[in-house]
Amino acid sequence: MSVAGRKSPQTRESENRSDWFAARRRLADFARTLRDNGFKVGLAESGDALEILTTPLALRPSTLKPALRSLFCATHSDWQRFDEIFDAYWLGRGIGQARMLAGSALEGRAPARHLKDVGPHAGTSGLPDHTQRRHDEGDAAGDGRGRREGASRFENLASTDLRHVVEPADIAQAHALATRLSRVMRARLVRRERVRRRGRRLDLRRTIHRNVSHGGTLLDLAWRRRKIRPLRLVFLLDASGSMSLYTAFFVRFLHGVVEAFRESEAFVFHTRLAHVSASLRDRDVTRAVDKLALMAQGIGGGTKIGESLATFNRWHARRVINSRTAVMIVSDGYDTGAPEQLGEEMRRLRRRCRRIIWLNPLIGWRDYSPQARGMQAALPYVDLFAPAHNLESLAALEPYLARI
Amino acid sequence: MSLNRDNISDRLAAVGYIADRDIATALWLMDFLKRPLLLEGEAGVGKTEVAKALAAVHGAELIRLQCYEGLDQNAALYEWNYQRQLLAIKTREGADADTIEEHIFSERYLLERPLLAAIRREKPPVLLVDEVDRADEEFEAFLLELLSDFQVSIPELGTIKATSIPRVVLTSNGTRELSDALRRRCLYHYVDFPDVDREAKIIITRTPGIDTSLALQIARMVASVRKEDLRKVPGVAETLDWAATLAGLDLHDLRQEPEVVHETMLCLLKTREDRSRLTREVTERLLGKVA
Numbered sequence: 137m138s139v140a141g142r143k144s145p146q147t148r149e150s151e152n153r154s155d156w157f158a159a160r161r162r163l164a165d166f167a168r169t170l171r172d173n174g175f176k177v178g179l180a181e182s183g184d185a186l187e188i189l190t191t192p193l194a195l196r197p198s199t200l201k202p203a204l205r206s207l208f209c210a211t212h213s214d215w216q217r218f219d220e221i222f223d224a225y226w227l228g229r230g231i232g233q234a235r236m237l238a239g240s241a242l243e244g245r246a247p248a249r250h251l252k253d254v255g256p257h258a259g260t261s262g263l264p265d266h267t268q269r270r271h272d273e274g275d276a277a278g279d280g281r282g283r284r285e286g287a288s289r290f291e292n293l294a295s296t297d298l299r300h301v302v303e304p305a306d307i308a309q310a311h312a313l314a315t316r317l318s319r320v321m322r323a324r325l326v327r328r329e330r331v332r333r334r335g336r337r338l339d340l341r342r343t344i345h346r347n348v349s350h351g352g353t354l355l356d357l358a359w360r361r362r363k364i365r366p367l368r369l370v371f372l373l374d375a376s377g378s379m380s381l382y383t384a385f386f387v388r389f390l391h392g393v394v395e396a397f398r399e400s401e402a403f404v405f406h407t408r409l410a411h412v413s414a415s416l417r418d419r420d421v422t423r424a425v426d427k428l429a430l431m432a433q434g435i436g437g438g439t440k441i442g443e444s445l446a447t448f449n450r451w452h453a454r455r456v457i458n459s460r461t462a463v464m465i466v467s468d469g470y471d472t473g474a475p476e477q478l479g480e481e482m483r484r485l486r487r488r489c490r491r492i493i494w495l496n497p498l499i500g501w502r503d504y505s506p507q508a509r510g511m512q513a514a515l516p517y518v519d520l521f522a523p524a525h526n527l528e529s530l531a532a533l534e535p536y537l538a539r540i
Numbered sequence: 541m542s543l544n545r546d547n548i549s550d551r552l553a554a555v556g557y558i559a560d561r562d563i564a565t566a567l568w569l570m571d572f573l574k575r576p577l578l579l580e581g582e583a584g585v586g587k588t589e590v591a592k593a594l595a596a597v598h599g600a601e602l603i604r605l606q607c608y609e610g611l612d613q614n615a616a617l618y619e620w621n622y623q624r625q626l627l628a629i630k631t632r633e634g635a636d637a638d639t640i641e642e643h644i645f646s647e648r649y650l651l652e653r654p655l656l657a658a659i660r661r662e663k664p665p666v667l668l669v670d671e672v673d674r675a676d677e678e679f680e681a682f683l684l685e686l687l688s689d690f691q692v693s694i695p696e697l698g699t700i701k702a703t704s705i706p707r708v709v710l711t712s713n714g715t716r717e718l719s720d721a722l723r724r725r726c727l728y729h730y731v732d733f734p735d736v737d738r739e740a741k742i743i744i745t746r747t748p749g750i751d752t753s754l755a756l757q758i759a760r761m762v763a764s765v766r767k768e769d770l771r772k773v774p775g776v777a778e779t780l781d782w783a784a785t786l787a788g789l790d791l792h793d794l795r796q797e798p799e800v801v802h803e804t805m806l807c808l809l810k811t812r813e814d815r816s817r818l819t820r821e822v823t824e825r826l827l828g829k830v831a
Binding site for chain 1: 561562565566569572573575577580614619620622625626629630633637640641644696713714716717720723724726727728729730
């Protein structure tokens with residue numbers, strides 16, 4: 137029987153009322169728990185939930201659950217997690233777990249889960265990955281260092297390989313440059329779109345309105361300009377151990393880009409894929425970057441590019457990719473998974489988007505050739521294979537993006 | 541007329557829609573809370589069918605707005621009948637411009653499009669906004685406004701208030717992220733592929749004269765095909781096509797005719813890649829599990 141609907145003598149009445157208040161409080165608390173877990177629950181929803189409490193649906197958890205689920209969920213990920221939270225809260229199952237979920241106060245929801253999942257590995261802080269790679273990249277790394285010795289001392293920051301930016305002041309400056317660069321890229325892209333597209337068609341509604349006074353003779357025509365839709369960018373950033381020297385920088389760059397482009401999405405992968413756009417949209421750069429750095433570091437066990445791409449294709453591609461999307465993969469191409477899988481997933485991805493740009497910091501190293509088997513498998517599907525070891529090389533991308 | 545929560549499943553079944561309990565609850569809540577219902581799920585799980593069934597249950601008209609990229613208010617809300625307007629201007633030549641304007645921008649020259657039609661009916665219809673994720677963000681914002689106020693303003697004519705509040709069902713395939721505002725305005729239900737029992741029931745309801753045992757076998761078979769790594773996972777409509785084909789071939793047991801099963805599977809598999817993935821051997825392996 138519903139808590140509110142009862143009519144009874146005076147004493148029962150007051151008892152009921154306190155029951156009712158308790159139920160209300162408990163519901164409000166549940167709404168807060170959901171909010172802590174990243175659900176978008178507003179006053180209107182809480183109010184409607186109270187309405188539901190007055191119906192026979194509230195009699196049993198088995199009927200209350202689907203009702204509240206329909207009301208409080210807004211996305212598929214909400215939908216998947218709701219039962220667990222509901223059970224924890226109302227039925228007292230696995231409360232500890234639910235609290236823990238709530239406790240990891242990361243803005244992005246999926247990343248929070250990934251973090252939780254990989255928790256146990258955190259202690260190894262990426263070292264195994266590093267050692268495992270060492271012999272792979274031995275030659276190339278040697279070459280890189282050699283080049284550094286011979287380089288001019290007056291190289292400016294823009295052309296310095298990012299691995300060698302070590303002074304805190306230089307790092308800060310490099311980051312500022314990255315942010316500025318990402319903004320400039322955005323501004324130029326949009327401007328070029330505007331001059332290029334001139335599609336126009338007649339706006340009949342306005343034309344008729346304007347020409348009533350000419351007796352219906354269409355003298356003054358109203359035109360409609362084709363709407364300008366900017367390019368959409370999707371970033372996939374490799375945050376594995378072998379990329380660790382570059383990760384911090386690219387995270388900063390990503391933040392700039394995601395903030396500036398209205399349509400952009402960012403993902404970070406190592407052994408698994410995490411959607412990080414929400415964390416990156418944090419206005420506070422330092423906080424956003426810290427959050428991501430946290431996600432990016434401390435993951436051991438190699439890079440599974442193919443598998444991460446498969447996850448992307450399966451769960452995210454449909455939503456974030458359209459025909460005007462350029463996908464940028466930032467990775468050194470050292471894949472510990474099967475190269476066949478990487479090739480296959482690249483092929484699938486290529487069919488969905490407009491361009492795939494693969495930025496490989498290793499290209500900047502002298503004598504580098506894409507020998508890694510993963511890289512070999514992926515190359516046929518890449519439209520632009522470009523270096524990304526310094527700021528200059530990133531700036532060089534802009535004209536290419538503008539032409540897409 | 542409001543729905544009774546207990547008999548809603550039965551009434552849906554009576555119009556040919558086999559509902560699970562949760563969707564029945566969601567449909568009941570729609571009426572109770574007066575909120576639109578947002579259905580998400582993969583293509584082919586039967587989202588659109590929900591709206592059709594809801595309309596049938598209420599005996600209401602189903603007004604459908606199919607969204608696409610570039611859908612604008614002209615196509616969704618109203619349009620003026622330009623030919624008639626031009627004609628009217630010609631026949632009234634010489635008259636005062638204001639008078640003509642008043643005349644040609646009157647209801648007589650207004651063409652209703654789905655959204656306007658939905659709020660101007662005597663009896664509340666069911667408004668199905670299909671694949672809302674294909675429309676642009678701007679259209680979504682406009683839709684949100686309409687769904688909260690149920691009135692539209694036509695600059696030349698004034699504000700038109702709803703004569704009846706339609707029941708609104710929105711579907712999305714997730715090709716684009718919908719705005720939080722729209723999501724919050726709606727009740728949400730994620731439609732999954734039906735489980736084997738429900739799919740078998742759907743087959744029996746929709747395919748006249750089919751054996752119960754065959755329907756169950758087909759449902760099991762489709763369920764295992766869906767688990768394979770396919771590019772296009774077969775939906776309920778494909779299942780029904782396949783069931784109709786098999787019933788038409790007068791088949792009674794899938795295991796007896798693996799050849800026929802393999803050949804007719806083209807009802808389920810819609811790309812060349814998927815066809816080549818489900819080889820004869822795979823079909824036989826899957827058939828083995830159906831038993």
